[in-house]
Amino acid sequence: MKEQLVLGIDLGGTYTKIGVVTKDGSIIATRKFKTGAKAPFPDFLKNLERELSGLKDTLDSSHELIAIGIGAPNANANSGNMEQAPNFRWGDAVPIVSEVEKILRLPVAIANDANASALGEQQFGMGKGMDNFVVITLGTGLGSGIISHGKLLTGAHGMAGELGHVNVDPSPNARQCNCGLKGCLETYVSVTGMRRTIFELIAEMRDDSPLRSISFEEMTGEIISDCALNGDPIALKAFEKTAETLGVQLADTAAHLDPEAFILLGGLSKAGDILLKPTIASMERNLFNAYTGKIRVLISDTPGDNAVLGPAALGWQRITDG
Amino acid sequence: MKEQLVLGIDLGGTYTKIGVVTKDGSIIATRKFKTGAKAPFPDFLKNLERELSGLKDTLDSSHELIAIGIGAPNANANSGNMEQAPNFRWGDAVPIVSEVEKILRLPVAIANDANASALGEQQFGMGKGMDNFVVITLGTGLGSGIISHGKLLTGAHGMAGELGHVNVDPSPNARQCNCGLKGCLETYVSVTGMRRTIFELIAEMRDDSPLRSISFEEMTGEIISDCALNGDPIALKAFEKTAETLGVQLADTAAHLDPEAFILLGGLSKAGDILLKPTIASMERNLFNAYTGKIRVLISDTPGDNAVLGPAALGWQRITDG
Numbered sequence: 001m002k003e004q005l006v007l008g009i010d011l012g013g014t015y016t017k018i019g020v021v022t023k024d025g026s027i028i029a030t031r032k033f034k035t036g037a038k039a040p041f042p043d044f045l046k047n048l049e050r051e052l053s054g055l056k057d058t059l060d061s062s063h064e065l066i067a068i069g070i071g072a073p074n075a076n077a078n079s080g081n082m083e084q085a086p087n088f089r090w091g092d093a094v095p096i097v098s099e100v101e102k103i104l105r106l107p108v109a110i111a112n113d114a115n116a117s118a119l120g121e122q123q124f125g126m127g128k129g130m131d132n133f134v135v136i137t138l139g140t141g142l143g144s145g146i147i148s149h150g151k152l153l154t155g156a157h158g159m160a161g162e163l164g165h166v167n168v169d170p171s172p173n174a175r176q177c178n179c180g181l182k183g184c185l186e187t188y189v190s191v192t193g194m195r196r197t198i199f200e201l202i203a204e205m206r207d208d209s210p211l212r213s214i215s216f217e218e219m220t221g222e223i224i225s226d227c228a229l230n231g232d233p234i235a236l237k238a239f240e241k242t243a244e245t246l247g248v249q250l251a252d253t254a255a256h257l258d259p260e261a262f263i264l265l266g267g268l269s270k271a272g273d274i275l276l277k278p279t280i281a282s283m284e285r286n287l288f289n290a291y292t293g294k295i296r297v298l299i300s301d302t303p304g305d306n307a308v309l310g311p312a313a314l315g316w317q318r319i320t321d322g
Numbered sequence: 323m324k325e326q327l328v329l330g331i332d333l334g335g336t337y338t339k340i341g342v343v344t345k346d347g348s349i350i351a352t353r354k355f356k357t358g359a360k361a362p363f364p365d366f367l368k369n370l371e372r373e374l375s376g377l378k379d380t381l382d383s384s385h386e387l388i389a390i391g392i393g394a395p396n397a398n399a400n401s402g403n404m405e406q407a408p409n410f411r412w413g414d415a416v417p418i419v420s421e422v423e424k425i426l427r428l429p430v431a432i433a434n435d436a437n438a439s440a441l442g443e444q445q446f447g448m449g450k451g452m453d454n455f456v457v458i459t460l461g462t463g464l465g466s467g468i469i470s471h472g473k474l475l476t477g478a479h480g481m482a483g484e485l486g487h488v489n490v491d492p493s494p495n496a497r498q499c500n501c502g503l504k505g506c507l508e509t510y511v512s513v514t515g516m517r518r519t520i521f522e523l524i525a526e527m528r529d530d531s532p533l534r535s536i537s538f539e540e541m542t543g544e545i546i547s548d549c550a551l552n553g554d555p556i557a558l559k560a561f562e563k564t565a566e567t568l569g570v571q572l573a574d575t576a577a578h579l580d581p582e583a584f585i586l587l588g589g590l591s592k593a594g595d596i597l598l599k600p601t602i603a604s605m606e607r608n609l610f611n612a613y614t615g616k617i618r619v620l621i622s623d624t625p626g627d628n629a630v631l632g633p634a635a636l637g638w639q640r641i642t643d644g
Contacts, residue, residue: 074612084611132478146578148475155470155580156454157616165610166574170491179610252488256468256578258477288487288501289406290396294479 002064006319007052007104008312010113011072011096013037013087013140016044018051019308020059023316025124027308029058041090049103068108069315070096071116071307078158080110086178109318111145111152113137113310115161117265118145119152119317120310125302126263133261134253135300136163136246138268139221141178142186142193148257152317163253164190168245188245191221191267197238198224209234221267228274239274246275247282254283254291261296269299324386328641329374329426330634332435333394333418335359335409335462338366340373341630342381345638347446349630351380363412371425390430391637392418393438393629400480402432408500431640433467433474435459435632437483439587440467441474441639442632447624448585455583456575457622458485458568460590461543463500464508464515470579474639485575486512490567510567513543513589519560520546531556543589550596561596568597569604576605576613583618591621 003022010017018031031051036044056065074085080097082088097108111119118135121127127135131150137143142164146153153160164186165179174183175196187193198211198219209232214223227235250262268275280297287295302309325344332339340353353373358366378387396407402419404410419430433441440457443449449457453472459465464486468475475482486508487501496505497518509515520533520541531554536545549557572584590597602619609617624631 130478148470148477149473151471153470153579156452156582157580157613159612160578160580162577162580162610162612166577167570167608168492170570171493181608181610248489248492252574253578255484255488256482256575257475258479258482258484260478286489286503288484288503290481290484291479 002062004064004066005059006312006315007055007065007068007106008308008310008315009048009068009070009100010116010307010311011035011070012113012307013073016048017308018055019312020055020063020065021308021312021315025309025312027306029055030308031055037088037090039089041094044090045099045103048100052103065104065106067315067318068100068104068106069116069311069313069318070100070108070110071113071311071314072096072110073113075110075112076158077109077111077115077152077154080108107318109314111154111311111314112143112159112161114143115145115152115154116310116314117143118147118161118310119313120302120306121263121265121300122147123313123316124309126298126300127261130260132257132259133263134163134257134259135263135265137266138190138264139266140191142190146257163249166249166252168249185245185249189242189249191224194221194224194238194242194268195219197241198234201234201237205234205237207233211235222270225268225271225274228271236274239271240278242268243275243278244282247279247284248286250279250283250295250297251286251288251291254295255288258291259295261298263298263300265300265302272299275299324384326386326388327381328634328637329377329387329390329428330630330632330637331370331390331392331422332438332629332633333357333392334435334629335395338370339630340377341634342377342385342387343630343634343637347631347634349628351377352630353377359410359412361411363416366412367421367425370422374425387426387428389637389640390422390426390428391438391633391635391640392422392430392432393435393633393636394418394432395435397432397434398480399431399433399437399474399476402430405481429640431636433476433633433636434465434481434483436465437467437474437476438632438636439465440469440483440632441635442624442628443585443587443622444469445635445638446631448620448622449583452582454579454581455585456579456581457585457587459588460512460586461588462513464512468579485571488571488574490571507567507571511564511571513546516543516546516560516564516590517541519563520556523556523559527556527559529555533557544592547590547593547596550593558596561593562600564590565597565600566604569601569606570608572601572605572617572619573608573610573613576617577610580613581617583620585620585622587622587624594621597621
């Protein structure tokens with residue numbers, strides 16, 4: 001009997017990663033190419049088709065591809081489209097699912113990238129055995145995916161779990177968000193949010209810091225995390241403030257969902273305990289008493305290279321759900 | 323064949339209401355007695371047993387009671403206990419389900435009162451045909467119940483949906499909540515919250531108002547709603563501020579759950595459009611663009627006298643789920 005495999009596609013703003021994944025989460029082949037978010041959508045499809053064809057050639061007759069899962073920004077699980085993705089010039093509603101079905105003639109499922117990550121953690125990662133948890137991805141923005149009663153929570157319109165855009169600062173001088181709102185969580189808790197915090201702190205504090213010689217555009221999550229791990233006072237203070245805000249929000253999200261755990265992923269989570277400990281402390285201080293001491297906050301052990309696992313989990317689920 | 327019936331018990335801080343309810347939500351018999359939240363728990367059980375026995379006597383041989391549903395403050399759906407209910411002196415973990423099972427030897431299910439209301443709206447009310455909605459009860463406090471993918475969302479510890487205790491004001495001078503936290507939604511959006519707002523406005527504004535001759539303790543939700551309906555400027559301003567805060571939170575909750583609708587219940591919802599219109603306006607202003615124009619806000623048409631319907635729906639679900 002042939003070994004059944006699923007194709008996971010992690011469609012990112014910069015790179016698209018493709019992986020062939022087994023039922024137990026082994027990645028047996030991968031490809032990576034530039035997404036071309038500013039180029040026309042048909043160009044992307046052409047590149048995708050070429051890479052998919054190359055990847056299929058590496059499989060032998062003992063393998064059988066049975067489904068495709070796609071994680072993409074602003075993907076709508078119900079419509080199969082990417083909708084109004086701010087960093088893409090592919091149109092307002094991009095029919096990813098139907099176009100990928102044309103290329104490979106296999107069942108295709110799509111989800112918001114962070115929602116796919118939540119499924120990946122459930123099937124292959126730290127969410128194994130948990131029926132209620134929330135994944136928070138701390139990258140350029142803040143994404144989230146909710147597993148509730150064992151299932152991905154997608155909501156009435158396929159767009160549940162946009163925690164990056166809950167309000168954490170109702171004051172008039174709250175930070176402006178790309179989405180048009182003010183005071184959104186991701187303007188504070190994300191790589192971009194931390195850069196903003198660090199620039200405020202550079203203006204406010206007098207401590208020496210290597211961060212003073214880096215421009216706003218050049219300041220990556222890795223640089224910030226490395227500075228904090230080296231004891232830089234500005235980076236440490238920035239993590240403290242970020243963790244405080246994140247903890248308050250985790251408490252609010254707990255009051256909605258009563259999860260078993262929050263699982264943090266992405267660039268900022270590399271800082272480990274520097275992020276984790278003050279986040280847990282802030283969450284516990286702000287939790288409604290029904291939840292105190294009951295909710296874990298974890299950092300994912302899934303390497304960023306394995307970004308195709310979430311989409312692959314979605315593919316496997318597509319088969320199970322029929 | 324006998325007609326199957328369910329018993330709904332609405333266990334409130336002041337009164338306990340019992341009703342015998344048909345599959346389609348007709349209430350065929352009711353009882354009401356003082357809960358005695360400050361008296362010992364065994365006293366309550368004695369009263370409950372007496373009333374249940376009286377109610378059973380009104381049924382004839384064509385009826386068959388098959389299950390019991392209970393809605394109660396701070397009820398934990400998993401443990402079957404009321405846990406740390408602030409206005410009750412019955413102990414930290416009150417085993418309601420097991421004690422009621424002893425009295426009637428029928429399957430018993432319990433849920434937080436607002437969670438039970440959500441099931442009631444789903445089975446008998448405005449939530450019919452909706453798989454994703456959130457009920458918000460605006461009484462002395464603020465309760466909530468979440469229906470997600472057709473099911474009551476109970477979470478990992480049976481305590482999901484405590485929206486009264488999400489933070490809406492992170493500033494140092496936020497209002498203190500009974501729960502020990504500061505800035506909780508229910509300190510602004512509830513009858514108690516509106517009283518606090520009105521007392522601030524009485525201090526701030528110069529307008530004549532009948533509210534100036536009513537003490538804090540005497541100011542009920544009905545009085546506030548009536549004043550607003552009569553055009554009282556202080557009551558109207560209080561509703562405007564309350565609706566603004568509620569709308570911001572509904573937007574945040576939408577970013578978690580992507581519901582089809584919010585359904586408002588309880589004392590304050592009696593104000594109708596005075597509450598509803600500015601709530602919708604505030605929610606829309608604060609919604610992430612993926613949701614704008616898609617989420618309805620409704621006022622329940624279930625009369626308060628029908629508080630047993632939610633618990634009864636829970637009883638019916640208990641039978642269906644086995």
